Amino acid sequence: MKILENIAQDIVEKTSEIIQYPISITDNEGYIIGSTDPGRIGIFHRPSLEVIRKNNMVYCKNEMDKKILPGVSAPLKFNNKVIGVLGIVGNPADVEKYVHLVKNHVEMMCQDAFRKEMVELKEKMVEMLVHQLIHYKESEQEEKDHIFQYAKLLEFDLLTDRVCLIIDITNTSSGDWNLFGNLSFHFQKEVLSFLKLLFQKNDNDIVSFLDFKRFIIFKSMPFPESLPSLLDKLDEKLAKINSFLEAKYSVSAKMGVGDVQNGISGYSDSYQNAMKAIKIGLGFKGQPDIHLYNEREALLNLLPSELAPDYKQKLLKLISPLTEQDNYEVLSSTFLGFCKYNMNLSEASRNMFIHRNTIIYRLEKISEITSLNTSSFEDCMLLYTSIQCYEDMKS
Numbered sequence: 001m002k003i004l005e006n007i008a009q010d011i012v013e014k015t016s017e018i019i020q021y022p023i024s025i026t027d028n029e030g031y032i033i034g035s036t037d038p039g040r041i042g043i044f045h046r047p048s049l050e051v052i053r054k055n056n057m058v059y060c061k062n063e064m065d066k067k068i069l070p071g072v073s074a075p076l077k078f079n080n081k082v083i084g085v086l087g088i089v090g091n092p093a094d095v096e097k098y099v100h101l102v103k104n105h106v107e108m109m110c111q112d113a114f115r116k117e118m119v120e121l122k123e124k125m126v127e128m129l130v131h132q133l134i135h136y137k138e139s140e141q142e143e144k145d146h147i148f149q150y151a152k153l154l155e156f157d158l159l160t161d162r163v164c165l166i167i168d169i170t171n172t173s174s175g176d177w178n179l180f181g182n183l184s185f186h187f188q189k190e191v192l193s194f195l196k197l198l199f200q201k202n203d204n205d206i207v208s209f210l211d212f213k214r215f216i217i218f219k220s221m222p223f224p225e226s227l228p229s230l231l232d233k234l235d236e237k238l239a240k241i242n243s244f245l246e247a248k249y250s251v252s253a254k255m256g257v258g259d260v261q262n263g264i265s266g267y268s269d270s271y272q273n274a275m276k277a278i279k280i281g282l283g284f285k286g287q288p289d290i291h292l293y294n295e296r297e298a299l300l301n302l303l304p305s306e307l308a309p310d311y312k313q314k315l316l317k318l319i320s321p322l323t324e325q326d327n328y329e330v331l332s333s334t335f336l337g338f339c340k341y342n343m344n345l346s347e348a349s350r351n352m353f354i355h356r357n358t359i360i361y362r363l364e365k366i367s368e369i370t371s372l373n374t375s376s377f378e379d380c381m382l383l384y385t386s387i388q389c390y391e392d393m394k395s
Contacts, residue, residue: 003113004076004084004106008034009041011106019098022069022089025106028052028082036089048085051075055082057099059092074099078110123192123208125154130208130216136268147264160204161221163230164258164270167195167241168278169213169251184212187249191215194244198237218267221260231257234290242289254278254289303385304392315386316393321369323390332387334362335374339384343377 008025012034016023025034026048032040051058057074071089075082086103088095129150132143151158169191188209195215196207204220221227234255242252256278258270273293281291304312322328334352338359341348349356363374372379 003078003110003117005033007109007113008084009038010034011109012036015102015105019088019102021071021095021098023102024087024089025076026085026087028084030085033084045085045087047073048087051085052082060087072096072099074103076103076106076110078107078114083110122154125150126206126208129154129156130206130210130218133218133264133267134210134216134271136264138265144264155203156206157204158264158267159262161226161260161262162204162206162218162267162270163221163227163260164267164274165199165217165219166210166256166258166271166274166278167215167217168254168256169215169245170254188212190248191245194241198240216271218270227260231292238290252289254281255291256281257290257292259293304389307385307389312389312393315382315389318372318382319370319386319390322366322387325369331362331366331369334359335366335383336387338363338374339380343380 004025005027012023012025013036016036022036023034024032024036024040024045026045027033030045030048030052032043032045035041047058047060051073052075055075057072060069060071060073069087069089070092071087072092072095073085073087076084076086086099086106088098088102129147132147132150136143136147148158192207192209192215195217199205199217199219200207202220204222206218207215209215219230221230234257238253238255245251245253256274256276258272258274258277261267261270277291277293307315316323322331325331334354337352337354338345338348341351345356345359348354349359352359366372366383367374370383372383374380374383
């Protein structure tokens with residue numbers, strides 16, 4: 001068994017120091033895979049086959065020509081199957097009392113190593129499932145079949161409602177990510193374990209990572225009140241994440257939240273929407289660290305980046321006289337505020353704390369510079385989109 005082979009020498013070295021007797025471990029074919037004397041590794045140990053055949057303890061006599069040392073050998077079992085043999089070298093009467101103790105210790109370590117392998121295997125399968133979900137294309141039937149196979153093995157229900165959460169980690173210290181070096185794997189495992197404690201409340205919650213600095217959660221939403229309940233707790237959860245990250249690694253995190261969807265294509269959409277929420281949020285300074293996806297706001301804020309390049313250039317040319325002004329920031333922010341408050345001067349003045357006449361003066365100045373009429377909805381629409389394109393280009 002590969003697990004026994006991987007841990008045999010480590011067990012031998014640590015245990016022999018404690019009991020002060022030489023130890024050897026053989027595989028289920030009788031070859032030594034761990035020994036206090038490293039020179040014996042790889043030697044065929046005939047009495048081990050007898051132990052395996054009898055499934056019982058065997059006392060060995062000293063036979064120098066056959067390279068057999070005196071002592072006691074006992075079968076090592078995993079799931080009621082003999083996987084190898086433990087041998088303690090010495091006077092059988094003296095070492096027999098240690099055999100059962102060491103045998104139980106070795107078998108427990110095999111069980112523990114097996115559990116760890118199963119956990120790692122499941123994490124890799126979850127990682128593969130997540131990557132297949134987020135890159136899913138409706139037309140690829142073979143890929144869809146693979147996703148269902150992985151989900152079945154992992155016992156995930158792909159018809160339940162889920163919302164996608166993205167945890168984006170940023171470097172807030174003066175250091176560099178490269179300083180993590182070999183700690184990157186350890187960092188990833190620690191953060192993943194912490195996120196599981198916070199978010200994995202049932203078997204349908206999927207927690208994994210996308211890369212070194214980005215983690216993903218498909219949180220199940222089994223009841224109508226599940227989403228409001230989750231959103232109420234997100235500030236608290238993110239505060240715990242950041243407290244953990246800042247204390248251990250001097251980094252912090254932001255979060256993007258998609259919408260509730262179900263099915264393979266729905267989960268993919270929720271992921272895309274969570275990423276859009278983060279992208280939109282990062283474009284505005286002073287915004288909170290949790291960015292919720294809103295269809296209408298997303299369409300509006302993503303508009304500049306979705307336009308064709310040649311169309312963008314035309315819009316940028318349209319407002320180039322405005323962007324060249326020293327007071328561009330003041331004029332553009334006043335116009336955007338005017339649009340935000342439904343092109344209502346009284347409402348804009350009240351909410352922006354600017355005198356009505358000041359707003360009128362600035363809007364007239366914009367019209368004079370750009371030749372666009374700020375009293376016209378069509379011209380305002382062009383001007384608004386042009387300013388958004390310009391800001392998007394700067395960022």
